[in-house]
Structure formats: structure tokens, C-alpha cells
Amino acid sequence: MSFEIYLIGLSEEGLLSGALKALERAETILLSERILSLAEAVLPSSLHPRLKTYRKLGEALSQLEAAEEQGQSVAFLASGDPLFFGIGKRLVERFGPERVQIFPALSFPQLAFARLKIPWEDFFFVSLHGAGATTRAFDLHDLPGLLRLYGRLCVFTDPQNNPRKIVSFLKERVPSEDLRIFVCEKLGYPEERIVGGRLSEIAQESFRDPNLVILTYDGPGRERGFGLETSEIIHPRGLITKDEVRAVVVHKLRLPERGIFWDIGAGAGGLACEVARALPLLRVFAIERHPERVAYLHENRKRFGLLNLEVISGEAPEVLEKLPQPNQVFIGGSGGKLLEILEAVSENLSKGRLVLTLATMDHLSLALEFLKSRRLFRELLEIQVARSKPLGEHIHLRAENPVFVVVGEKG
Structure with a gap:
């Protein structure tokens, strides 16, 4: 069998059509330790012996390179849609589009907006995950300006740029009455939770990974231009x-x-x-x-x-x-x-x-x-x-x- 990567999005709602057959063809199934419990709940028990976890992405890439040398097929499990601020871009660039088949699941934002019943076509998506891993990467200090520009943000977090840190940062810069925040925690997992309110109301909350922050700003400053008198x-x-x-x-x-x-x-x-x-x-x-x-x-x-x-x-x-x-x-x-x-x-x-x-x-x-x-x-x-x-x-x-x-x- 020739080397091939089956990049499969995982969610509690199940797998995209064709993903299960791809998993059955794969000799190894790679996944992060973070989503192991979800994988064990969703995948047939017959596939569990092939599950191989990693802690850091570098470990997974090394295993993919070894599989490439040996001509083995590998399934790579990721949460949600791997091409939306996920690992998909990196794998396609590294191994080539002809070597990667992609089976997306519902993305984290799709689940979040569905739970909140908020239309999301006018939201701007920001990744603080990995601090510079994507071409659209921003950091914490960009959030006030992005709120002025777009008014509605969906923010991908990571353990360093977590909801509490985001709230603490924005409290000093954005009037609490002008900003509403939702933190969506472990969506698609049995223990999922959504907390919403003003900055001051959730400043002391703690949240588990993975989570997503949704911000809506209704204050002044959306106007741009030059020529103040x-x-x-x-x-x-x-x-x-x-x-x-x-x-x-x-x-x-x-x-x-x-x-x-x-x-x-x-x-x-x-x-x-x-x-x-x-x-x-x-x-x-x-x-x-x-x-x-x-x-x-x-x-x-x-x-x-x-x-x-x-x-x-x-x-x-x-x-x-x-x-x-x-x-x-x-x-x-x-x-x-x-x-x-x-x-x-x-x-x-x-x-x-x-x-x-x-x-x-x-x-x-x-x-x-x-x-x-x-x-x-x-x-x-x-x-x-x-x-x-x-x-x-x-x-x-x-x-x-x-x-x-x-x-x-x-x-």
C-alpha cells in the first residue's frame, strides 16, 4: 500500500460519509491525547487498537514522515474541520494535496453558533492559537482594534491565550457595557458548557480546553477615516x-x-x-x-x-x-x-x-x-x-x- 494521509474531522455528531472506510484502510490512526476520549466514544471498538496518541505536533509529523518512508497509510484525527484554523493547511503543504484526503466534521464555530442561535456570516475569525502559526494570526493586543473594525469576533484560544486572559486584557481597554462575551467550552463533549455575559460577570470563571470565545461590541469607534477637525x-x-x-x-x-x-x-x-x-x-x-x-x-x-x-x-x-x-x-x-x-x-x-x-x-x-x-x-x-x-x-x-x-x- 502506498503512503496516504486520511485527515478526518471528529465530532460527537459522527463521521462524514467515507471517513469510516478510510479509517478501516489506515494502518495507524494518529490523534492528540486531547481528543482520545472523544475518539473512543465515536469510533467502533474494532479500531481502538490502532489509535496512537501524541502530545506535541512535532511527534505526529515525525510519525507521518516515517510512514511516508515505509509506504504506509495513516489516518490523522483532528477536531472539527481540519482546514479551518486546523492542521489541514500544514499537512497539505508538507506532503502535497495528492497525498492527503480530507473528511471534515462540523467545526467548533458551527457548533457554537448553532447552540447560541446566532447567525455567523458577519463574524470575523481570529486565531490566537499557536501565536503566529497561520497567515491570519493575530495576538491579544489586536483584539481592541479588531472589535472596532468588525464588531463581531470569533476567537480561537490556546492554553496561553485562554478566556480568562482575554477577559482580563479587554477589561482594561473596552467598556464592559459595550461588550458581550460568550465562552463555549468542550462543545460536542458530554461536559460541554456555554457561559455568557459582560466582562465583569465572567472575569473569575475558569474554562477547560478546547474552548472558543465569541465577542460582540456595540460601542462607538466603528467609523474610520482621516480628517478630524x-x-x-x-x-x-x-x-x-x-x-x-x-x-x-x-x-x-x-x-x-x-x-x-x-x-x-x-x-x-x-x-x-x-x-x-x-x-x-x-x-x-x-x-x-x-x-x-x-x-x-x-x-x-x-x-x-x-x-x-x-x-x-x-x-x-x-x-x-x-x-x-x-x-x-x-x-x-x-x-x-x-x-x-x-x-x-x-x-x-x-x-x-x-x-x-x-x-x-x-x-x-x-x-x-x-x-x-x-x-x-x-x-x-x-x-x-x-x-x-x-x-x-x-x-x-x-x-x-x-x-x-x-x-x-x-x-
């Missing part, structure tokens, strides 16, 4: 980056869709809110030392539903040590510590851009000298805006103070 942002009079300057700064930053962005000296959050609103999957850290402005930052974050914006109250550069490494940085205020902040940023910045706005020649000179000495300097602009104002029955232009925009780049 100063009048839309709550701020103390005069203490906000003007609309036109924000537009130039955002353009010069060349922000990625995903990554880390620091806004140092964020004030009331004009630029941070602009960026977070336009790029929901970008993690935006707004750093501000003045308590009054920090309060404005929190108000604006809540007003626009910017779940991907994190407000950091404290003084730079000291608070920067605790933040994740940025891809891009904006410095809009320095509190008299411009050189210290530039030093910290130059050490922490990965390949990416640093943009500063400066109002005085003294600060401009300091910034240029520093960036040139580190070979980071890229560009200097002066922005001079004149606004239309009424003059009797006529309109005239009134000039505002010029602003210097300095662009640096690393890598």
Missing part, C-alpha cells in the same frame, strides 16, 4: 496640533497598518486620535505628563471609541522604558527634555520614522544637531498657515505662527 476634539484652548499640521505630520510618519506608534507630549490627543481613528489595528500610545491634558485624552478616547489608543500618564523619557518598541514616533512636546527624549527614542525606535513639530529656533537647532549627529536627519519643513477671517463684508487671510516639522528616519 479641531472643533471635534475636546481640548484646552490653543493646546492642540492644528489640522493642517496634523495632516502633514501623518503623511511624513508613513504609518503602518499594524505596529506600535508613540505620540510623546500628546496634549489633548489631536494627533493620537487622528491616527488611532484611521488605523484601528495600529497600537497608539499617547504619552502626556499634565493631569488636565491626560483627562482630555481619556475623554477623547471614549468619545471616538478608540480602543486601540492607550493613554500613558507620566513624563518622558522615564515612562518610555515600559512601552513596547515603536515603529514610528511623533514628538509634539518635550517639557524641556528634548535631548533626553530624542536620546531615548533613537535607542528604542526600530526601522521607522521620527517626526517632531517645533515652534522655536532654539528647539529646532537642538533637534537638527542631534539628528544629524546620529545620521537620522531626513527633512525639514516650515508650515505657514493663513486662515480666512471676515473683514466687514469681505474676507481676508490672517497668518498663524509658523511651525517647523523635522523628519528623521532610522534604518
